[in-house]
Amino acid sequence: MGVDITAVIVDWTELENISVLERERALIEAAEPDNYDGSLDEGWAWLPPAPEPFPAWCARYEFVGTLGSFKPHFWAGERWEAVREHVPADLRTALDTFLAGLTWVLPGTDSDPQDEDDAEFWYDAMWVYCPPPDVLALTQAWAIAGPQLQALREPFDFHAAAPGKWVGTFEEFTSLLHGWAEVVAEAHHRGWGIIGLPI
Numbered sequence: 001m002g003v004d005i006t007a008v009i010v011d012w013t014e015l016e017n018i019s020v021l022e023r024e025r026a027l028i029e030a031a032e033p034d035n036y037d038g039s040l041d042e043g044w045a046w047l048p049p050a051p052e053p054f055p056a057w058c059a060r061y062e063f064v065g066t067l068g069s070f071k072p073h074f075w076a077g078e079r080w081e082a083v084r085e086h087v088p089a090d091l092r093t094a095l096d097t098f099l100a101g102l103t104w105v106l107p108g109t110d111s112d113p114q115d116e117d118d119a120e121f122w123y124d125a126m127w128v129y130c131p132p133p134d135v136l137a138l139t140q141a142w143a144i145a146g147p148q149l150q151a152l153r154e155p156f157d158f159h160a161a162a163p164g165k166w167v168g169t170f171e172e173f174t175s176l177l178h179g180w181a182e183v184v185a186e187a188h189h190r191g192w193g194i195i196g197l198p199i
Contacts (some may be wrong), residue, residue, distance in 0.1 A: 004072040005103070005127045006031050006197040007180075009063045009187040012132050014057035019116035030058040030199055042179075044186075059186070063179045065172070070103075070127065070198075075166035076176045077104035079156065085156035101138045102128055102180055103196065128196030132187070139188040142181050149174050 018026050036046050042064035066072045080099060084092050130138065143145050160167035168178060187194050 003070040004068045004199055005073060006199045007063070007066060007128065007183050008195050008197060009059050009061070009190065010195055011190070011191045012193045014055075015193070027195060027197055028199055029060065029197075030055045032199055042049035046170045059123055061179070061183045061186075064175060066176075068199075072167050072172075072176055073103040073127075074174050078158040079162075079167055079173050080104060082160035083152065087152060088148070088160055091145055091148045091151060094148075095142045097141035098138055098145055098177075098180070098184075099135055101130055101141070102194075110155055119183040127198060130187075132191055132193050134191070135184060135187045135194060138184045142184060145177075146181060151179065164173060 007027050008027065010027070015023060015027075045060040045062060062068070063072070077099065079093065084096070121158075152174070156170045156173060160173075161170070167173050183194060186192075
């Protein structure tokens with residue numbers, strides 16, 4: 001069994017009204033209520049205002065073809081590592097910013113977890129922790145990167161393609177990027193943040 005990721009957008013004001021030590025539990029319960037059947041394969045599982053049992057402060061996104069697994073997101077980062085030095089500088093910078101704000105570790109940065117004894121770092125257990133101001137930066141990065149994605153096709157096919165493996169084709173790579181772009185756009189539209197839960 002591998003690790004999972006559930007991407008949610010969150011009303012940050014509501015989140016901050018929850019005790020720090022209770023936030024992870026509250027988020028998991030909001031993202032996966034007991035009577036949610038998980039029948040949606042892709043897109044928004046719900047959007048506020050939502051019917052019961054979903055809260056109005058949290059919305060869940062399902063990525064196409066991932067079945068909730070973190071592996072495609074990891075491998076998208078690996079494919080980007082293989083191709084990033086072979087793309088125009090403005091596109092590289094924009095996608096570095098976009099992906100580093102989500103599930104990819106920017107080369108040369110410290111990825112060590114924070115001090116686990118500090119309750120303020122409750123979010124260490126999250127795959128993604130992106131408050132609203134950071135969402136704005138991702139929105140701006142995508143505005144540059146999104147229209148240029150076709151420029152990635154040739155370098156991706158030459159340097160990163162691995163057909164039959166996780167995110168092994170250009171189409172799979174860009175499909176995952178577009179999924180994250182939809183999450184970022186909806187969070188930005190609402191003034192919310194983004195969290196990737198390990199469920």
